[in-house]
Amino acid sequence: MKRSKLWSYFKKEGDGNVICTICNKRVKTSGNTSNLASHMKHKHPEDCDVDDKSLDKSQRKLTECGGTSSSLSRSGVSVNLQTSDESAKPPETSVDTVEASCSSAVVVFPTTKPATPNTSANTPKIKQxxxxxxxxxxxxxxxxxxxxxxxxxxxxxxxxxxxxxxxxxxxxxxxxxxxxxxxxxxxxxxxxxxxxxxxSKFVADKLKNVDYFSLTTDIWTETLTNTGYLGLTVHFLQQNELQSVTIGVFELEESHTGEYIGQQLTGILRSWNIDTEKVMAFVTDSGANMVKAIRETFGAHKHIPCFAQKNLSHKKNFRTE
Structure with a gap:
């Protein structure tokens, strides 16, 4: 078997250790030349002419680790391999200890910090x-x-x-x-x-400034319940424009007599603060009760029969004749 050149720098002792012939330091061999090569590399590099081929597998592994920090670049990521400070002194350890030291190397990735969610940008969306x-x-x-x-x-x-x-x-x-x-x-x-x-408050304030009114009224009966309703609409000029406002449709709780209808119309106008003296004309159909209600309450000169109703009545009489 070929003897390693390392043995030319050491002499054996009986207890399994060797003595360095250069510095007289005792080195533990553990049956191989790993510690011998490490001692020469770190303590006597100028006297060591040992090439890498003379190192066994474990010693080359230690050499690659270097006992110090080394930096590699792979895909833009920086990798630092860091071992303990034991590399500063001769590794008086066994092969198993050397392998454990290399395998426990710390891998550090000093890359850019991962992007964190932009909470300030998301806040308006949540608020919205x-x-x-x-x-x-x-x-x-x-x-x-x-x-x-x-x-x-x-x-x-x-x-x-x-x-x-x-x-x-x-x-x-x-x-x-x-x-x-x-x-x-x-x-x-x-x-x-x-x-x-x-x-209604808005309309009431508007009617206060009106000088004259004309009104139309009629009674409508809901056939399902046979309930009668009285509707009243006021007409007036405002800035030379005709305005019409329906101020209510009111249920009639009694028989539709002329007197009762007149009372209801008077009460409605009073609730809207409309002075009866400002009423210039009252347009109704030609029903006897409506005619009586207007003439007795507001005066015969203010009653105007509905032209459409009157015309329709003439047509009926003509067909009958």
């Missing part, structure tokens, strides 16, 4: 989401606008209050405003009553 929920909740601006629009739809189109609970209407609102919850019929009715109170 909560703001949208609030806007469509009761008391929010969008909730009030949609509810007002529904009340307007019911009033202007003469729709029943239960229309808001219809399947088709609910589906329509869900498609237009998914976050909006349609109020029930009772809530809608209360909303319209509140709107009426607000608008």
């Amino acid at each position: 989401a909560f703001e949208n929920v609030y806007q469509y909740s009761k008391g929010g601006a969008k909730y009030d606008r949609i509810t007002d629009a529904i009340a307007y739809f019911i009033a202007v189109d003469n729709r029943p209050f239960y229309a808001v609970e219809g399947k088709g209407f609910q589906h329509l609102i869900k498609e237009l405003a998914p976050l909006y919850k349609v109020p029930c019929r009772e809530t809608t009715k209360a909303k319209i009553d509140k709107k009426y109170d607000t608008l």
Whole structure:
């Protein structure tokens, strides 16, 4: 077997150790030349002419680790292999200890810190989401606008209050405003009553500045319950433009006599602060009770029969003849 050149720098002792002939330091061999080569490499590098081929596998592994920090670059990632400070002194350890030292090397990746979620950028989105929920909740601006629009739809189109609970209407609102919850019929009715109170005050203030009025009135009977209703509309000029306002449709609880109708009309005008002296004309159909109510309450000179009703009456008489 070929003898390693390392033995020319050491002499054996009986206890398994060797003595360096250069510095007289005792080195433990453990049956191989790994510690001998390490001693020469670190303590007497200028006197060592041992090439890498004379080192065994474990010693080359230690040499590759170097006992110090080395840096590798792979795919743009810096890898540092760090071992303990034992590399500063001769490794008086066995092969097993050397392998353990290399395998325990710490791998450090000093790369850029991983990107963290930009919470400041996400905050406005979260805030906006909560703001949208609030806007469509009761008391929010969008909730009030949609509810007002529904009340307007019911009033202007003469729709029943239960229309808001219809399947088709609910589906329509869900498609237009998914976050909006349609109020029930009772809530809608209360909303319209509140709107009426607000608008009636506005109209009453407007009528205060009117000098003269003409009025039209008629009675309508609901056939299902045989209930009569009296409607009254006022007409006036404002800035040379004709204005018409229906100030109410009121249920008649008694027989439709001329006297009772006259009392109801007087009470309605009083509730709106309309002076009867400002009434210039009262247009009604030609029914005997209506004619009597106007002539006895407001004066015969203020009553004007409805031209359409009068014309229709003449046509009926002509056909009868």
